[in-house]
Amino acid sequence: MAMLNVNEFGAPTAPAVMIVHGLYGSARNWGVIAKRLSDGFRVYTVDLRNHGLSPHTQTHSYPEMAADLAETIEHLGGPVQLVGHSMGGKAAMALALTRPDLVHRLLVADIAPVAYTHSQLPFIHAMKAVNLDAVSRRSDAEAQLAAQGVEPALCSFFTQSLDLGEKRWRLNLATLEAEMDKIMSFPQFDTRFDGPTLFLSGAESDYVQPQHRQTIKSLFTRAQFAKLRGAGHWLHADKPREFETAVRSFFAS
Numbered sequence: 040m041a042m043l044n045v046n047e048f049g050a051p052t053a054p055a056v057m058i059v060h061g062l063y064g065s066a067r068n069w070g071v072i073a074k075r076l077s078d079g080f081r082v083y084t085v086d087l088r089n090h091g092l093s094p095h096t097q098t099h100s101y102p103e104m105a106a107d108l109a110e111t112i113e114h115l116g117g118p119v120q121l122v123g124h125s126m127g128g129k130a131a132m133a134l135a136l137t138r139p140d141l142v143h144r145l146l147v148a149d150i151a152p153v154a155y156t157h158s159q160l161p162f163i164h165a166m167k168a169v170n171l172d173a174v175s176r177r178s179d180a181e182a183q184l185a186a187q188g189v190e191p192a193l194c195s196f197f198t199q200s201l202d203l204g205e206k207r208w209r210l211n212l213a214t215l216e217a218e219m220d221k222i223m224s225f226p227q228f229d230t231r232f233d234g235p236t237l238f239l240s241g242a243e244s245d246y247v248q249p250q251h252r253q254t255i256k257s258l259f260t261r262a263q264f265a266k267l268r269g270a271g272h273w274l275h276a277d278k279p280r281e282f283e284t285a286v287r288s289f290f291a292s
Contacts, residue, residue: 048073235292
């Protein structure tokens with residue numbers, strides 16, 4: 040297990056919410072939404088293992104990520120309401136299925152507990168190909184990524200994980216590359232989570248399909264489903280105000 044890096048927002052006595060980022064992300068990606076939610080919640084944003092300022096390890100599986108989250112939540116003092124996006128949504132689901140005592144409510148953002156067939160490896164190869172010795176500003180790295188065909192929004196997103204002073208990625212690219220099959224899959228669980236659960240998807244995303252609902256409901260018995268209009272997979276970036284409203288509504292209900 041790894042004790043995760045945590046950023047904290049809001050009053051210590053407010054209801055606790057933890058936000059778990061997706062692949063290649065970090066706690067800092069969620070800072071704006073966390074600050075907005077902190078008027079009514081104690082918000083924790085975490086760096087998952089092999090991301091940001093959390094420990095870099097040689098493995099990267101969902102049971103391990105769930106154990107990391109469990110250790111961190113226990114250290115913070117107990118159960119939380121949990122938000123997880125994409126890979127972070129799978130890690131959050133794994134936590135709810137293995138340690139339901141630590142999760143009051145679960146919001147899963149644009150991901151299902153299934154295996155996906157597309158690959159994220161080209162982005163790792165693009166980041167590895169960046170000549171960091173020639174980078175003095177994030178825009179330098181963005182230009183190199185763009186030259187490899189990475190779209191502008193992702194160039195900006197990836198370079199948020201760039202440590203300019205140390206000229207290194209705050210992503211363990213070697214482990215993420217080696218463990219990509221695990222990241223794209225989802226383990227088998229013989230447990231279920233009976234707490235309130237919302238699967239919130241982008242209406243323009245295809246990550247959560249109608250055929251996934253049977254699997255979802257077999258694991259999350261109180262699952263509800265909602266979509267954000269005009270949003271894709273990065274629904275919290277596409278429609279931040281609407282995403283924030285959905286989080287508030289679900290956690291206040």
